[in-house]
Amino acid sequence: MKKVNLKNWVLLSAACTMFAVSAVSCDDDDSVTYYDVTVNDALPSLPSAATLQSGTLTFTELNTGNIVTIDLPATGQLNIPAGTYNIEGNMTVKYVDNGVDVEKTLRTVASQVVVSANSTLSLDWFFYNPDNTLVFGEIYLAGTLNATGKSGLYDSYFTIYNNTDEVLYADGLAICESKLLNSQDLEITSVDNFIANNFTAQTVYVIPGTGRDVPVQPGQSIKIVDQAIDWNQQVEGALNHTDADFEWYDEVTTGSVRDTDNPDVKNLDKWYSYSKTIWLPSQQCNRSYALVRFPEGMTAERFVDEQSCTYTWLTAAGKEMSNDTQKLIKYEWIIDGVNLCPTEVWKRNALSATVDMSYKAISDKNQDPNKFGKKFARKVSGTSPAGNVILQDTDDSANDFEVVSAKQ
Amino acid sequence: MRTLADLSICFAVVMAGTVPAMARPRTLALHVMERSLPVESMRTSLYSYNPATMIMCDSLSLSELSVNGDMSRYDEAYMMQLGRGHTLLSIKAESYMRLSRNSVVWGDAGFTTGNNRDIRWTDCVDYLKLAPYVLGDAVGGDMSTRRYEFGGGWATGAGRWMFGIHASYRASVDYRNRDPRVKTVVSDLKADMGAAYSLSGNYSLGLSAGIEVYNQNCDVDFYNPMNDIDTYTLTGLGTYYARFMGNTNKNSGYDSFGFNLGMQLVSADHSGWGAAVAYEGYRMEQLLRNFNNLTLGYSDVHELSALTSYRIKMSPSFSIMPEIRLAMSNRRSTENLFGNAAGGSYPKIGDRSLYRHDNLEGSVAVAMQIGLSEGSVLSAVPSVAYVRDHERYESPERDVDVDHIGPVIDLVYSKLAGDWLWHAGIGGSMSFAGTKSAVFREMDMSSDLGKCVMHNYRMLASDRMSGTLSAGASRYVDGLLVGIDITYYTTSFEHHGSCHGASATVSVKF
Numbered sequence: 001m002k003k004v005n006l007k008n009w010v011l012l013s014a015a016c017t018m019f020a021v022s023a024v025s026c027d028d029d030d031s032v033t034y035y036d037v038t039v040n041d042a043l044p045s046l047p048s049a050a051t052l053q054s055g056t057l058t059f060t061e062l063n064t065g066n067i068v069t070i071d072l073p074a075t076g077q078l079n080i081p082a083g084t085y086n087i088e089g090n091m092t093v094k095y096v097d098n099g100v101d102v103e104k105t106l107r108t109v110a111s112q113v114v115v116s117a118n119s120t121l122s123l124d125w126f127f128y129n130p131d132n133t134l135v136f137g138e139i140y141l142a143g144t145l146n147a148t149g150k151s152g153l154y155d156s157y158f159t160i161y162n163n164t165d166e167v168l169y170a171d172g173l174a175i176c177e178s179k180l181l182n183s184q185d186l187e188i189t190s191v192d193n194f195i196a197n198n199f200t201a202q203t204v205y206v207i208p209g210t211g212r213d214v215p216v217q218p219g220q221s222i223k224i225v226d227q228a229i230d231w232n233q234q235v236e237g238a239l240n241h242t243d244a245d246f247e248w249y250d251e252v253t254t255g256s257v258r259d260t261d262n263p264d265v266k267n268l269d270k271w272y273s274y275s276k277t278i279w280l281p282s283q284q285c286n287r288s289y290a291l292v293r294f295p296e297g298m299t300a301e302r303f304v305d306e307q308s309c310t311y312t313w314l315t316a317a318g319k320e321m322s323n324d325t326q327k328l329i330k331y332e333w334i335i336d337g338v339n340l341c342p343t344e345v346w347k348r349n350a351l352s353a354t355v356d357m358s359y360k361a362i363s364d365k366n367q368d369p370n371k372f373g374k375k376f377a378r379k380v381s382g383t384s385p386a387g388n389v390i391l392q393d394t395d396d397s398a399n400d401f402e403v404v405s406a407k408q
Numbered sequence: 409m410r411t412l413a414d415l416s417i418c419f420a421v422v423m424a425g426t427v428p429a430m431a432r433p434r435t436l437a438l439h440v441m442e443r444s445l446p447v448e449s450m451r452t453s454l455y456s457y458n459p460a461t462m463i464m465c466d467s468l469s470l471s472e473l474s475v476n477g478d479m480s481r482y483d484e485a486y487m488m489q490l491g492r493g494h495t496l497l498s499i500k501a502e503s504y505m506r507l508s509r510n511s512v513v514w515g516d517a518g519f520t521t522g523n524n525r526d527i528r529w530t531d532c533v534d535y536l537k538l539a540p541y542v543l544g545d546a547v548g549g550d551m552s553t554r555r556y557e558f559g560g561g562w563a564t565g566a567g568r569w570m571f572g573i574h575a576s577y578r579a580s581v582d583y584r585n586r587d588p589r590v591k592t593v594v595s596d597l598k599a600d601m602g603a604a605y606s607l608s609g610n611y612s613l614g615l616s617a618g619i620e621v622y623n624q625n626c627d628v629d630f631y632n633p634m635n636d637i638d639t640y641t642l643t644g645l646g647t648y649y650a651r652f653m654g655n656t657n658k659n660s661g662y663d664s665f666g667f668n669l670g671m672q673l674v675s676a677d678h679s680g681w682g683a684a685v686a687y688e689g690y691r692m693e694q695l696l697r698n699f700n701n702l703t704l705g706y707s708d709v710h711e712l713s714a715l716t717s718y719r720i721k722m723s724p725s726f727s728i729m730p731e732i733r734l735a736m737s738n739r740r741s742t743e744n745l746f747g748n749a750a751g752g753s754y755p756k757i758g759d760r761s762l763y764r765h766d767n768l769e770g771s772v773a774v775a776m777q778i779g780l781s782e783g784s785v786l787s788a789v790p791s792v793a794y795v796r797d798h799e800r801y802e803s804p805e806r807d808v809d810v811d812h813i814g815p816v817i818d819l820v821y822s823k824l825a826g827d828w829l830w831h832a833g834i835g836g837s838m839s840f841a842g843t844k845s846a847v848f849r850e851m852d853m854s855s856d857l858g859k860c861v862m863h864n865y866r867m868l869a870s871d872r873m874s875g876t877l878s879a880g881a882s883r884y885v886d887g888l889l890v891g892i893d894i895t896y897y898t899t900s901f902e903h904h905g906s907c908h909g910a911s912a913t914v915s916v917k918f
Binding site: 064066115 | 636643648650651654657698699743747760762802
């Protein structure tokens with residue numbers, strides 16, 4: 001019996017092993033691709049040349065959550081890993097105004113900036129001076145899942161929170177919903193409706209009073225609901241709004257749609273609504289909301305008369321369209337504002353970055369059924385010297401709000 | 409799927425039943441005893457590397473029906489993704505049948521049911537095959553499982569050539585009936601073919617090749633509409649896709665196509681040299697079904713194994729078989745990066761290959777078989793085993809590099825007395841760990857995910873000691889060898905509790 005040629009076997013095995021080892025251990029070093037990004041800063045107009053004192057730019061990559069922070073002034077090009085970024089920046093500048101040295105904080109924000117090649121990035125900087133006054137405390141729009149399990153109830157509500165240590169009055173404040181969807185980026189052609197110029201609102205509901213009728217105690221809030229009823233009567237686990245301070249009621253006399261009015265709860269004054277029937281805030285949570293303090297002497301009639309506009313825009317095919325069912329809100333009237341939109345469908349914010357530099361998403365995915373029963377709640381940032389809870393208000397809703405169960 | 413499994417079991421049973429019932433009580437018992445002895449079983453496993461060499465695997469036809477119960481409990485999970493033990497019941501039918509001198513068929517079918525305890529940070533199954541790209545959450549829980557497996561092969565010889573084919577299929581459903589609810593379905597098809605050429609003398613040289621098609625679909629659901637359990641799309645060592653975490657993404661699909669190549673040297677009489685080299689490679693893609701089947705990432709896996717042994721008969725009652733084994737694997741994973749969504753579709757704008765996992769295992773064993781008297785054999789397998797596990801993520805830097813080395817000893821005493829076949833065994837091993845690197849940059853150690861990574865690292869880096877006790881008895885009854893085998897096993901992890909497990913098998917061989 002002949003024996004196998006073991007030498008050949010060993011050589012053959014060794015060759016195969018070496019081949020396989022080289023395949024197993026093959027490696028390449030291009031694990032992360034970096035691109036050069038040139039940043040062009042556009043500062044607001046200043047009375048004199050400004051000197052940068054300090055500042056940072058923060059790039060947050062959306063896929064991975066990785067954060068790159070760059071100290072300002074940044075010299076030359078930035079070397080940034082490929083990705084889709086939310087960018088935030090702040091800087092302190094010093095300049096001379098009427099012979100006086102002035103130091104101001106500027107901020108900038110840019111959302112979903114894709115870095116996939118060497119590119120130039122333009123950043124618009126704006127003054128940043130958040131005031132802690134009356135703010136949106138909670139916003140609940142998605143509603144509790146209804147009995148069919150397919151859509152939400154209309155148990156939506158807003159709370160307005162006194163973020164100071166002194167009593168503030170809420171009467172005269174308006175809650176406004178944006179005309180523009182944050183999930184669309186139609187090309188606006190009417191200058192008044194440019195996002196940088198005015199807030200275009202499709203509803204304006206005002207807390208009634210003479211200016212000192214609705215006190216809000218420090219650290220307390222008032223609750224404004226769609227229908228001040230106990231929704232538990234319809235769906236177990238829904239919210240009970242019989243304790244609401246106000247409700248918005250739309251009196252409808254034609255057609256089949258009717259609103260529900262709780263006579264024990266005061267109604268908001270309806271200054272304007274695009275809807276011929278009832279106003280239902282966006283259950284998709286893809287619009288913006290503003291808390292507005294109108295100037296002295298403003299009335300509903302005057303508002304409707306002076307703030308009307310024709311909103312025009314271009315369709316994707318280039319055809320100009322127009323609409324008259326909205327009003328203009330000046331940014332200087334807005335004391336708080338929030339942009340909302342699911343991440344997947346976000347295109348731009350209906351509120352200027354001077355009011356809200358970002359947006360808060362109820363969910364990453366559009367039409368996510370898990371949104372039901374969840375509210376936007378402002379985070380707690382601390383306690384005031386008087387012992388009142390201070391809610392976070394940095395005009396940056398992505399960071400100021402969290403999405404939590406409405407039952408909390 | 410159930411029907412398919414039932415059919416496959418019937419197939420195996422019928423196939424087993426076609427074996428002529430031989431009046432061979434002592435022959436069968438002796439054969440079973442020889443096959444179960446370490447020297448023989450180590451050598452026999454070599455023939456299954458290539459369907460063609462299965463023709464030389466056994467000289468007799470042998471079929472077996474068995475029912476097995478296996479239960480284990482861990483004080484602390486070795487890896488959180490693998491859970492803290494299991495309770496499994498399985499039934500299996502297998503048969504090796506010689507049709508003629510130059511032709512054999514073999515097949516098996518099995519069904520397993522039970523549950524795996526307290527699995528966290530993965531809602532997918534086959535974690536070691538999919539890692540690191542799995543869906544996971546901090547809550548987890550027990551997972552019930554139903555698994556169906558069947559396979560069959562055929563080998564034939566023509567002159568100095570041998571040819572063989574083999575195919576197997578595994579399907580499983582794993583689920584959890586409380587939040588986070590999981591339903592995971594796996595389909596795994598393998599097909600191999602091989603050829604072997606009888607060299608001059610006792611040896612044959614074989615070449616084999618095969619493919620594997622693997623699919624998994626993992627669905628997570630929450631019945632509580634107020635759910636606040638975040639589901640993470642994990643990317644390794646405590647990192648995750650921030651964009652697809654939270655409650656948005658609740659589905660993960662996996663597609664994989666793999667292939668393998670092998671070369672073997674076997675002897676016709678199971679003596680002398682035996683050797684095998686095998687390579688397997690596959691790409692495992694992770695798809696997000698909820699996002700238009702977005703390919704989130706993929707892992708390229710290369711596995712290489714080699715073994716060689718030499719069986720020496722020192723005397724009629726004493727034989728030894730030194731064996732060297734080496735296995736190494738490399739897993740490199742690539743995450744895709746996406747731009748802004750348009751119509752629910754995410755354009756790919758780049759990728760990053762940040763995760764890598766290398767594994768090296770080697771052992772040197774000397775199996776010894778000593779005939780003490782007529783029908784009684786003592787087997788001893790002392791060995792030394794080395795394992796190195798190196799897992800790393802480039803940015804943020806995470807690096808876990810741990811190796812283990814330690815002695816292993818297994819002793820088995822087998823006795824054939826009349827119609828009875830007895831065996832008793834004891835085994836033990838010690839494994840001493842050495843940490844070459846442990847870097848967890850930017851990891852939040854207080855988070856649940858950070859705790860998971862640290863837990864897995866501490867378990868991996870702990871010294872451990874294992875022990876096994878086994879006993880079994882078989883008796884020839886009406887042409888059948890009816891047996892029961894019981895095994896108790898335990899592992900003690902230094903400072904991290906221990907694992908205890910027991911297994912019982914009732915079998916009928918014929």
